[in-house]
Every structure is written in C-alpha cells, then in structure tokens.
Amino acid sequence: xxxxxxxxxxxxxxxxxxxxxxxxxxxxxxxxxxxxxxxxxxxxxxxxxxxxxxxxxxxxxxxxxxxxxxxxxxxxxxxxxxxxxxxxxxxxxxxxxxxxxxxxxxxxxxxxxxxxxxxxxxxxxxxxxxxxxxxxxxxxxxxxxxxxxxxxxxxxxxxxxxxxxxxxxxxxxxx
Numbered sequence: 001x002x003x004x005x006x007x008x009x010x011x012x013x014x015x016x017x018x019x020x021x022x023x024x025x026x027x028x029x030x031x032x033x034x035x036x037x038x039x040x041x042x043x044x045x046x047x048x049x050x051x052x053x054x055x056x057x058x059x060x061x062x063x064x065x066x067x068x069x070x071x072x073x074x075x076x077x078x079x080x081x082x083x084x085x086x087x088x089x090x091x092x093x094x095x096x097x098x099x100x101x102x103x104x105x106x107x108x109x110x111x112x113x114x115x116x117x118x119x120x121x122x123x124x125x126x127x128x129x130x131x132x133x134x135x136x137x138x139x140x141x142x143x144x145x146x147x148x149x150x151x152x153x154x155x156x157x158x159x160x161x162x163x164x165x166x167x168x169x170x171x172x173x174x175x
Contacts, residue, residue, distance in 0.1 A: 031157065032157050032158055032159045033126070033127050033157060033158050033159070033167075033168075034158075034159050034160075034161050034164065034167060035055055035126070035149075035154075035158045035159070035160055035161070035164075035167055035168060036055065036160070036161060036162065036163070036164030036165040036166065036167050037054070037055055037160070037162040037163075037164070037165055038052065038053065038054055038055065038145065038165045038166065039052075039053055039055065039126070039149075039165065039166050039167060039168045039169055040052060040053065040166060040168065040169040040172075041053045041124050041125070041126055041147055041149070041168070042124060042125035042126075043064075043084075043122060043123075043124055044123060044125060044130075045122050045123055046084055046095070046097065046122070047093070048084060048085070048091050048093070049091075050091075050169065051085075051091060051146055051147050052144075052145045052146060052147065053145055053146075053147035053148065053149050054143075054144070054145040054147070054148050054149065055149045055154070055160055056148055056149065056150055057150075057151060057154065057160055058110070059148055059149075059150030059151065060107075060150055060151055060152065061105065061107065061119070061134060061135075061136055061150045061151075061152050062133060062134065062135045062136070062147070062148055062149050062150045062152055062153050063107075063117075063135060063136045063137075063138040063140065063147070063148040063150070064084060064135045064136075064137065064138065064140075064146065064147050064148075065084070065085055065086065065089075065138065065139070065140035065141065065143070065146035065147070066082045066083065066084055066085075066137035066138060066139070067082070067083050067085075067086050067139065067141075068081075068082060068083045068096070069081070069082045069118060069137055070082070071118070077100060078100065078102075079098055079099070079100050080098065080099055080100075080102045080118055080120075080137075081096050081097065081098045082096070082097055082118075082137055083095065083096055083097070084097065085146055086141060088141075089146060099120060101120065101121065102118050102119060102120050103118070103119050103134075104116050104117070104118060104119070105117055105118075105119045105134075105136055107136055107138075117136040117137060117138060118136065118137045119134050119135065119136045119137070120134070120135055120137065121133065121134045121135075122135060124153070126158075126168040127167075127168045127171050127172075128171065128172060131153060131156050133152055133153045133156070134152060135147075
C-alpha cells in the first residue's frame with residue numbers, strides 16, 4: 001500500500017497515492033454480502049429451511065448436524081446414509097438420506113484434535129442466492145446452532161460483520 005493514514009475523531013482516514021489500489025478493493029468489497037455472526041440458511045435439497053447457523057471465519061469448512069451415519073459397500077460402490085438434525089430440533093423430519101457422492105475429510109477442532117469426517121456437497125440459499133458448497137457431517141448436538149458456516153462458503157462473496165445477525169433472513173423476509 002502506498003499511502004498515508006491518520007485518525008481524527010475516532011475515524012481512520014486513509015489516503016492512497018495510487019487511487020487504483022483503493023478503487024479495485026472498494027469495488028471488490030461492494031460486490032460482497034455482509035453477513036452477521038449468526039443467520040438462518042436453507043437446504044432446499046433436503047427441504048430444510050431457516051436453520052440457525054453460526055458464522056465462523058476460523059473454520060476452514062462448513063458443517064451440519066447429523067446422526068446415524070452409516071457407510072455401506074455394495075458391488076464395490078460405497079454409499080453413505082445419514083439423518084440431518086435430531087429429534088430435539090423442530091425441523092427434524094425423520095428422513096434418511098443416501099448418496100454415493102461423498103468424501104472423507106480430515107478436520108481439526110479448535111482444540112487441535114484431528115478427526116476424519118464424511119463430507120457432502122449440496123446447495124444452500126443465503127440472501128436468495130443459491131451456493132454450492134461442501135458440508136461435513138458432524139455431531140453438533142451440544143452446539144447451539146445445527147449449522148456452522150466456514151471459509152469455504154464465505155469465500156463465495158461474503159464479508160462478516162459480527163455486530164449483525166440474521167441479515168440473510170431479514171433480506172428474505174422483505175421479499
């Protein structure tokens with residue numbers, strides 16, 4: 001950065017000698033959606049709507065609460081079956097989902113402990129826009145929010161403002 005910065009009345013002012021630097025970054029920023037620390041997300045493929053989610057810029061990948069994960073191999077093809085959410089969640093639909101399109105992924109917890117999780121790719125809706133991204137299937141029963149949004153989804157056009165909440169859900173409500 002080739003410029004100068006100063007503070008006046010608790011506002012940071014920045015002057016760039018090269019205005020193209022500022023213009024390029026500014027244009028990139030205004031194209032992004034501002035999402036808060038928590039929000040609600042839709043999973044149309046699973047007919048799950050308005051699920052609470054925590055936004056976590058420290059998490060590499062996204063995760064969804066899941067139970068009864070079973071991997072079966074038949075004729076040399078692995079298939080995974082799972083239930084999203086659990087009976088305590090109001091959106092729990094007792095549905096078992098199956099797919100051949102899954103991967104195994106090493107995930108490190110905030111405590112530094114590594115584990116292997118299964119991951120699926122699915123569509124989600126935020127700000128009335130559909131995004132395709134990968135979610136690990138995780139036991140989040142002890143967590144307040146059944147969905148964790150990590151950097152793999154945030155990189156698709158979001159800026160996080162932790163002072164805000166439910167910005168996508170409020171946007172959805174106004175349409």
